[in-house]
Amino acid sequence: KAGVTQTPRYLIKTRGQQVTLSCSPISGHRSVSWYQQTPGQGLQFLFEYFSETQRNKGNFPGRFSGRQFSNSRSEMNVSTLELGDSALYLCASGLLATNTGELFFGEGSRLTVL
Amino acid sequence: GQQVMQIPQYQHVQEGEDFTTYCNSSTTLSNIQWYKQRPGGHPVFLIQLVKSGEVKKQKRLTFQFGEAKKNSSLHITATQTTDVGTYFCAGQTQGGSEKLVFGKGTKLTVNP
Numbered sequence: 001k002a003g004v005t006q007t008p009r010y011l012i013k014t015r016g017q018q019v020t021l022s023c024s025p026i027s028g029h030r031s032v033s034w035y036q037q038t039p040g041q042g043l044q045f046l047f048e049y050f051s052e053t054q055r056n057k058g059n060f061p062g063r064f065s066g067r068q069f070s071n072s073r074s075e076m077n078v079s080t081l082e083l084g085d086s087a088l089y090l091c092a093s094g095l096l097a098t099n100t101g102e103l104f105f106g107e108g109s110r111l112t113v114l
Numbered sequence: 115g116q117q118v119m120q121i122p123q124y125q126h127v128q129e130g131e132d133f134t135t136y137c138n139s140s141t142t143l144s145n146i147q148w149y150k151q152r153p154g155g156h157p158v159f160l161i162q163l164v165k166s167g168e169v170k171k172q173k174r175l176t177f178q179f180g181e182a183k184k185n186s187s188l189h190i191t192a193t194q195t196t197d198v199g200t201y202f203c204a205g206q207t208q209g210g211s212e213k214l215v216f217g218k219g220t221k222l223t224v225n226p
């Protein structure tokens with residue numbers, strides 16, 4: 001069974017640009033969550049989608065957005081990039097929803113903003 | 115908002131010594147999960163605790179959920195070099211639809 005796939009794995013952008021990250025969950029999983037991981041702040045919740053609906057949203061500015069498609073694949077977008085957006089962005093899939101069991105994390109997309 | 119505090123932030127031990135990390139929530143949790151992230155890797159699920167006072171064991175790892183469901187601990191007996199990594203707790207408040215909030219993790223290094 002394939003795991004959670006995130007693309008791209010690494011990317012470099014400059015301030016002001018925008019970026020789109022993609023996540024394909026484990027087959028059959030309908031829940032996708034996104035987290036930002038930085039050395040100082042740990043894992044910070046961005047948003048969670050379940051069956052194409054955003055169930056929860058973290059405390060991030062409106063520059064961070066996401067969506068989920070009918071096949072459960074999810075994308076997140078960050079517009080007007082800032083230096084502080086440099087981080088590892090992790091996607092996690094779950095069979096039903098976050099309150100019903102483990103999350104399966106992808107390898108992450110490492111974003112560097114110059 | 116809900117906060118999950120985890121201590122210590124770093125722990126360095128000699129191989130064979132025990133290790134414990136503690137997790138405290140500002141609010142009552144419906145459940146708590148533990149994850150391990152190896153250096154350069156991604157978080158991997160270890161366990162979920164749901165019941166008040168629950169204790170679960172996985173080989174050398176012992177997980178506890180407090181009676182008030184506001185704190186939890188992970189204890190590793192006789193650490194090995196393979197235990198190296200960052201251990202995260204993640205709590206979810208009552209209600210069932212709340213987001214999972216992660217602690218900042220405890221980074222464990224083991225000296226062989």
